[in-house]
Amino acid sequence: MKHQVLILDDEPDVRKVIRQQLSGTQFEVLEAAHAEQAMDLLRDYALFIDVIICDVRMPGISGVEAVSYIREAHPTKPIIVLTGHPDLDLAVDFMKSGVVDYIVKPVEKDKLVAAVEKAAAKHQTFDPHDV
Amino acid sequence: MATRDLGENLLRLAVHASPSGILIVDAGGEIVFANEALLGMFDYELDELLGQPVEVLVPPVDVELHRKHREKFGARPVPRAMGRRESFGAVRKDGEEFSVEIGLRPTEVEGERMVVATIIDVTERRRIEERLRRYDEHLEELIEQRTQELREAQAQKEQVVERLIQSEKLAAIGTLVSGIGHEINNPLYMILGTAEALQDATDVDDCRQFGTEIIEHCRKISGTVTNLSRYARPGSMDNTQTVDLNDVVEAAIESVHRTKRSDEVDIVWTRQPVAEVPGRPDELQQALFNVIRNAVQASGEHGVIRIGLEERDDSVDVMVRDNGPGIPEEHRSKVFDPFFSTKGPDDGEGLGLYIVRQIVSRHGGDIQVTCGEGTTFTLRFPASPKTDRGETS
Numbered sequence: 262m263k264h265q266v267l268i269l270d271d272e273p274d275v276r277k278v279i280r281q282q283l284s285g286t287q288f289e290v291l292e293a294a295h296a297e298q299a300m301d302l303l304r305d306y307a308l309f310i311d312v313i314i315c316d317v318r319m320p321g322i323s324g325v326e327a328v329s330y331i332r333e334a335h336p337t338k339p340i341i342v343l344t345g346h347p348d349l350d351l352a353v354d355f356m357k358s359g360v361v362d363y364i365v366k367p368v369e370k371d372k373l374v375a376a377v378e379k380a381a382a383k384h385q386t387f388d389p390h391d392v
Numbered sequence: 393m394a395t396r397d398l399g400e401n402l403l404r405l406a407v408h409a410s411p412s413g414i415l416i417v418d419a420g421g422e423i424v425f426a427n428e429a430l431l432g433m434f435d436y437e438l439d440e441l442l443g444q445p446v447e448v449l450v451p452p453v454d455v456e457l458h459r460k461h462r463e464k465f466g467a468r469p470v471p472r473a474m475g476r477r478e479s480f481g482a483v484r485k486d487g488e489e490f491s492v493e494i495g496l497r498p499t500e501v502e503g504e505r506m507v508v509a510t511i512i513d514v515t516e517r518r519r520i521e522e523r524l525r526r527y528d529e530h531l532e533e534l535i536e537q538r539t540q541e542l543r544e545a546q547a548q549k550e551q552v553v554e555r556l557i558q559s560e561k562l563a564a565i566g567t568l569v570s571g572i573g574h575e576i577n578n579p580l581y582m583i584l585g586t587a588e589a590l591q592d593a594t595d596v597d598d599c600r601q602f603g604t605e606i607i608e609h610c611r612k613i614s615g616t617v618t619n620l621s622r623y624a625r626p627g628s629m630d631n632t633q634t635v636d637l638n639d640v641v642e643a644a645i646e647s648v649h650r651t652k653r654s655d656e657v658d659i660v661w662t663r664q665p666v667a668e669v670p671g672r673p674d675e676l677q678q679a680l681f682n683v684i685r686n687a688v689q690a691s692g693e694h695g696v697i698r699i700g701l702e703e704r705d706d707s708v709d710v711m712v713r714d715n716g717p718g719i720p721e722e723h724r725s726k727v728f729d730p731f732f733s734t735k736g737p738d739d740g741e742g743l744g745l746y747i748v749r750q751i752v753s754r755h756g757g758d759i760q761v762t763c764g765e766g767t768t769f770t771l772r773f774p775a776s777p778k779t780d781r782g783e784t785s
Contacts, residue, residue, distance in 0.1 A: 274609075275578060278585030318574050320733070345577030346569075367581035370588045 263289045264381050265309045269299040269327060270316040270343070275366075279314060279343075282370040288312075288377060296322035296330065303335055310338065311381040317344040317351070325351075332359055339380035343368070413492075413511035417446045418504060421462055433492075433513050435485045446509075451481045451489050469498030469507065479514050490515040571731015571742055575616045579609040619743050620730065632670045634776050637701055637708055638663045640673060644680035645699070648688060657688050657695035664701040666708045667775035671755045676773075679751040682744040683712045683769050690716035690767060703775065707757075710771045718763040727761060 266288045268276050273294070280290045291306065293299035296319070303310060313331060317324035328340055341362040342355050352363040361380045364373065407414055413430030417423055423441045431438060434449055441448070450458045473495055482492040495510040583606050590602040641661065648654050669676075687697045691714045700711045719727060726732045728749040733742030748771070752759045757773040 272578060274582050278582050281585050281589045344573075345575075345581070346573035366577040367584040369584065 263287055264311040265289050265291055265306060266377055266381075267291045267293060267299060267302055267306075267310045267313045269293045269296065269313065269319075269324075271295060271319040272316070275316065279373070282373050283377065286374050286377075288374075288381070295319065296327035299327065300330060300334070303331065303338070307335065311384045312377050313338055313340045314343050314377070315340055317342060318346065325354075328355065328358060328360060337384065339383050341376055341380055343373075411512075413513075415446070415449075415509045415511060417462075417507050417509065419466060419506070421445050421447070421459070423448075424506065430511060433484075433511065434482070440485070449482055451483045454481050465496065465498075465507070466505070469496075469505070471498065472496040479518060482511070482513075491518045571733075572616075572620075575731065575742075576613050579612045582609045616743070619747065632672055634668045635671045635673050635676060636668050637666060637676070637710055637773070640676045640680055641699055641701065641710065643673075643677050644684055647677070647681050648684045651685060651688070654685075654688050656693045657691050657697055659684070659688075659697045659699065661699035664703075666701045666703040669708055669755070669773040670776050671773065675751045676755070679748045679771065680710065680712075682748045683771065686744055687712050687714035687716070687767070687769070690714050692716065704772075707772050707774050710773075711768055712771075713766055713768040715766040718767050719761065724761055724763070728759070 264287055266283060268279050268290055270276050270279070270292075271294055276290075276292045276294075280292070283290055288311075291302050291310065293302055299313070299315075303313075315324050315327055315331075319327070322330075324342065324344070328342065331338060331340060336359070339361040340359070341364060342352075342360050343364045343366060344351075345366045347365045355363050361383060362376045364376060368376075408428045410427060411429055413433045414425070414427040415423060415430050416425035423444050423446055426436070426438060426441050431441070434441075446462070447455045447458055479491040479493050481489055483489050491514050492511050493514045497508040497510070499506050499508055586602045586605045586609070590599060590606070593599050593602060642663075645659055645661065648659070684697065684699070688695065691697060696715050698711075698713045700709075700713075702709045702711070723732075728745050730746040731742040732746075748769075749759055752771050752773070755773055757771060759772070760770045762768045762770070
């Protein structure tokens with residue numbers, strides 16, 4: 262079975278581009294437009310989701326809060342933050358909180374795929390929290 | 393009452409009963425009389441003073457000077473009243489010095505010139521005066537010190553306010569930069585992703601579709617930059633017209649009705665007779681459109697938006713009230729910042745209220761936001777001068 266990547270981004274066009282960039286790779290994509298939806302998908306497909314790509318600036322629950330919720334419920338799931346706004350302080354905070362990568366849009370396909378592959382490799386095959 | 397011939401004893405009694413010291417000195421400066429008060433003041437017995445030079449009562453250091461004054465006075469004797477607040481040094485029998493005030497009255501007794509001196513001890517008064525003076529000085533010092541403290545506190549306060557203003561400005565710039573990053577990098581990313589897909593595409597229709605999408609994203613970036621640069625600097629207010637805000641509101645509502653979700657809300661409004669305002673109709677309409685559309689987005693389904701116009705002394709208010717959940721306290725000061733938005737990507741890029749504030753401000757007006765039941769935006773514009781309105785009584 263292919264690896265699953267969960268995209269959490271409120272903009273459908275951004276989700277579409279990520280899907281396009283990951284097409285033809287070993288990864289399949291699940292999409293969530295907001296944090297609640299992402300948490301639902303994580304609950305239902307925890308065993309199959311290897312990497313989460315998360316936006317920062319979103320209405321309602323922001324990316325910062327979403328990362329915190331996901332880290333709490335699924336501490337070993339690798340999270341890549343993908344943002345339009347480069348902010349060094351924010352990047353440091355995210356990395357400290359356990360995020361595996363902080364990528365600034367626009368990112369080219371090769372770089373994104375490489376980052377997702379690297380993150381997936383870090384994901385343990387067995388996560389006691391995900392059972 | 394007729395003058396009575398008071399006996400010498402009675403006069404003597406009166407002189408001795410006086411609380412002031414009385415001293416009579418002859419033309420040669422010898423003491424010929426002293427009353428009891430004076431004897432008590434200088435601590436002498438009468439017979440110790442009679443026949444003595446008056447300088448016996450003067451501190452040694454002033455003796456010479458006193459003699460000269462006395463001779464000068466003798467040459468031109470004129471009465472000198474008490475109470476001129478001028479004090480002199482005096483000395484008691486035991487050498488203790490003290491301050492006195494002296495009144496002088498030249499007179500003649502049996503053809504001989506004499507001087508009657510009235511003397512009061514002002515030591516205590518001087519001491520009180522000195523204490524008052526010191527107290528006064530202390531008060532002045534305290535006032536000066538307190539004033540200095542207040543000045544320093546005020547300077548510190550101004551520094552803190554300045555720092556706050558600077559940090560607010562920095563925060564606004566942060567919001568701006570973050571917004572620009574978001575609003576430009578996102579469509580750039582979409583352009584990049586679509587261009588990558590275009591490279592791999594073989595189907596002509598797919599290529600056309602990708603091309604169309606790239607153009608759309610380019611237009612979005614261009615629109616953001618245009619909006620930002622158009623309203624970021626104060627524009628010229630030449631070519632203003634006299635505008636009836638009723639027309640502006642009506643046109644703005646019509647535009648809002650053409651946008652999505654506007655059919656989910658009721659917009660309640662009736663024309664009001666108000667003064668006209670000087671302005672640019674297209675900009676005013678843009679401002680009102682943004683505020684009303686914002687209210688539509690805030691209200692959600694079954695929302696009700698009430699729009700009112702009200703004339704005040706020299707201005708006209710436009711109030712737009714929604715029945716949405718209101719704006720959290722911490723967001724109220726930021727709603728007019730560029731790119732500040734709590735809404736989703738389909739509801740604009742966060743420049744709407746920023747543009748409103750810029751337009752209102754360049755029209756010399758003011759915008760306020762208040763939250764009670766829902767949110768009310770009040771746009772206040774200066775009215776045209778009454779003479780321009782052809783007002784009738």
